[in-house]
Amino acid sequence: MQTSEKITASAMGNEPVKKGKRKTSFLILFIALVVIGAAWFFYYEVYAKYSEETNDAYVNGDLVVISPQISGTVSKVVVDQGDYVKKGQVLVSLDSNDTQIALQAAEAKLANSVREVRSLYATAGNAKASLEATKVEYNQAISDYERRQKLAKSGAISQENLNHYQDLVETTKSQYLASQQALKMAISLVDNTVLETHPAIKSAVANLRQTYLNNLRADIVAPISGYVAKRAVQLGSQVQPGTQMMVIVPLHQVWVDANFKESQMRDMRIGQLVTLTSDLYGEDVEYKGEIESLGIGTGSAFSLLPAQNASGNWIKIVQRLPVKIRLYKDNQAQYPLRIGLSMLAKVDIKDTSGPLLSKSVQLEARFDTDVYQNTLQEVNHLVTQILHENVGINNINPE
Template sequence: MADNTTTTPNASAQAAQPTKRNGKRTLMLSLLVAAVAVGSAGAYFYHESYGRFYEETDDAYVDGNLIQLTPQTAGTVISITADNGDFVEQGQTLVEFDPADTEVALQSSEANLAKAVRQVRGLYSDVDNYKAQLEARKVDVQQAQADYQRRQKLAKGGAISQEELAHARDALSAAERAVTSAKQKLDSALALVDDTHIASHPEVMAAAASLRQAYLNHARSTLVAPVSGYIAQRTVQVGSRVQAGAPLLAVVPLDDVWIDANFKETQLKDMRIGQPVEIHADLYGSDVRYRGTVESLGVGTGSAFSLLPAQNASGNWIKIVQRLPVRIRLQSDNLDKHPLRIGLSTTVTVDLHDQDGPVLAEKAQTKPRYATDVYQHQLSEADALIAQLIHDNGPVAEQVGMTH
């Protein structure tokens, strides 16, 4: 009996242990289910109240204009005033060529224009000369006609011979032929200058065009910065003989950069032009925030415009989610303190609340997006030089300026 009383409590304890373990397991499972339910509810609530109104990607990079400086004429480099990383102002001289060849060509063109002006002045003088000759021949005709008529009357009375009358008639015919010849010469001279003045004469205009080109070639032997920015990709060296169109260096205006964000095609359903964007650059971290707006949605995926686009109709095909480039225009509020560089990685978040904007641009651009006026003065200076040469070599009555 003693053995039975000692084993019964042990058996009860052993039977209670699985019950406790099962209870703990049930409690843990219940807590896990509750946590999953709460997490799912929280995720659903987050998605419905916040998440579905924002799309984010870290496949986004800073992009901007890379303005290549290329010469329009060939030349030998004698001076370089900027190097990689230097800041340059619009219109600042960057590269200079040896100006000897272009100076000689310019002087030759100036001489040719002066010569053309003086030759055209001679044409106008010829016209005046032929007009005077024509008037003189007309006077000769009148005199010869008067002599002939007087001799006709004398011949009828027998006062002069028929031979003398014939001589008077021949003189009248010769005078009339001289008038015809003088008129033809005047018409030929007028054909060269009719409806023109010195500045608009074809000979002068051709010489002026040659001078304008020579002046531009000489001016272009000095290369200036088309915009303000920072120098990059300098390859030109002093002493190099470069040809027209060869890239020498690039100017990057960092105050006019944008973000190219590559979103998955599944993220673009509610994305519209004009929606606000928040950007964080990896360079500065999450403490620095940039603001911007969606400027355009790409018209094709990156693979569609690749050098070797995929041919899905051949071979085995595996569906891959495509990405579409989205351009984001940055606001300049933070660029001064925290400048961005081309190629930096960024994280972009687009606010999708406002969906009134278009998916694609609906209006054509009527104004140039980018422009420079640093080359305009070159042509005006050439025109001023042409006008001065015409003034110096032409008569006072023909002092008119050239217009391009």
């Protein structure tokens, strides 16, 4: 009996202690929740409120397809997949025997055309001189006939003699008219032209330029510096214009296409700063960039078969819009990116002063190459040389 009383008294004494511990635990938990809430509120107000991120982002870039401009047989492949090439470097060579023969034939045709056109100008000069001669003969015949008419009236000459001079007038008249027609025909072939602007010369020059370009195009050059990918050309292959031989990827010009939910893009503007990390290098390597353009439409809007929501079983799906991010050059040399790599993009949306759409008109070319600019200058020198050699005049400027 005394033992049970002692146990009861002990339990009653421990109950206030347990209640105190429970209150302390609740207080600690409450304080922890308050601290966590305050920390989250501070994080949201300072950082999360002004940031949007997505892992639906991928590296993209230009894929420059290399194709021949003429048909031919591949005789040399200079580069292989993964090689770095410089702008203007020869990538593939085609057998040039046929193009060289065609070029020689075009040179001969131009030289022959020059000589033929020179003969046309000479023919026109001869026709003009012939017309003057027949005109003199015709006028002389008329004068002789008129003089014989007076003599015939006085009986000094016979009627038969007069008829002879009359026939001579008709003959010289026919010759004069024929000379006029011959001159018109000769002038029509050279009228309003000089030698270098004659249609026959211009046609031959155009043919020479085309065959010259075809001969140059037997060597296929790189229009841009980059890395070779998807090489499909093989030695001995018979290729046609438009055949995809390889692809050049300029990795120094890559960008990131990030797909954000439409609810995330309310405060996004062009020019906002973006921080990116790749799965390839991890979070230790960060890339910086800025928004270059905001999507004009969702992916489903530009798909081959756009979604038709005019049905009874419609379910709303949150759409995503593509955002193009231009990368800065900071880490790309040391940590190069590849086409198609996954990225995590975080956009700083605190500054909303930028435009939603581009308002500037692009007047200059964003991309260009000068590897083809000197080809016509070289062939123009060849044309001038052929003209000089076959006509012997100076200051000929072919058009």
